[in-house]
């Protein structure tokens with residue numbers, strides 16, 4: 264459909280939520296800073312910038328934070344970089360009474376993922392964690408919520424992955440068809 268029209272960024276096309284990290288190949292501070300910078304440059308409703316990024320660097324803190332991940336996210340323990348994104352639910356703009364703080368966070372996270380891909384990393388957002396455990400580990404004030412936990416690192420050996428996850432490494436996740444999600448002028452049944 265878009266043949267010959269290269270309007271989609273390489274990073275958007277290549278991004279995928281990979282799970283096979285190389286735990287021994289560190290991500291430089293420059294790379295981490297560029298990911299954070301990409302996040303804070305995201306647009307936000309009323310420029311509220313509801314996002315806050317907690318970068319886990321101390322190995323002892325990381326070990327405890329790993330325990331806050333859900334069992335299905337066992338693979339995340341091998342990712343060299345873990346960034347917790349926190350926001351106040353009342354920290355976004357109040358339009359339409361929608362939770363725009365999550366929109367702010369989502370836009371920031373996508374920027375971060377794309378910068379990660381740009382740097383040759385795999386980047387994976389998650390919602391599978393126990394907020395009370397992670398909140399305690401990082402000393403999150405109670406008016407904040409954890410909205411996302413994102414992992415970054417170089418790709419490595421996949422042999423530790425479950426069969427299901429190993430299979431997912433070989434494919435690209437499908438998308439709902441273009442025609443199903445796009446409506447022209449009016450809602451089409």
Ligand SMILES: Cc1cc2nc3c(=O)[nH]c(=O)nc-3n(C[C@H](O)[C@H](O)[C@H](O)COP(=O)(O)O)c2cc1C
Nearest residue numbers: 278279280281335336388389390391392411435436
């Ligand atoms: C908000 C959000 C939460 C997610 N939570 C998890 C998670 O806890 N564990 C996981 O393995 N993947 C998680 N993912 C990754 C999705 O499964 C993935 O984005 C989706 O299957 C599409 O695949 P792709 O990112 O490779 O294109 C999450 C993605 C988003 C955006």
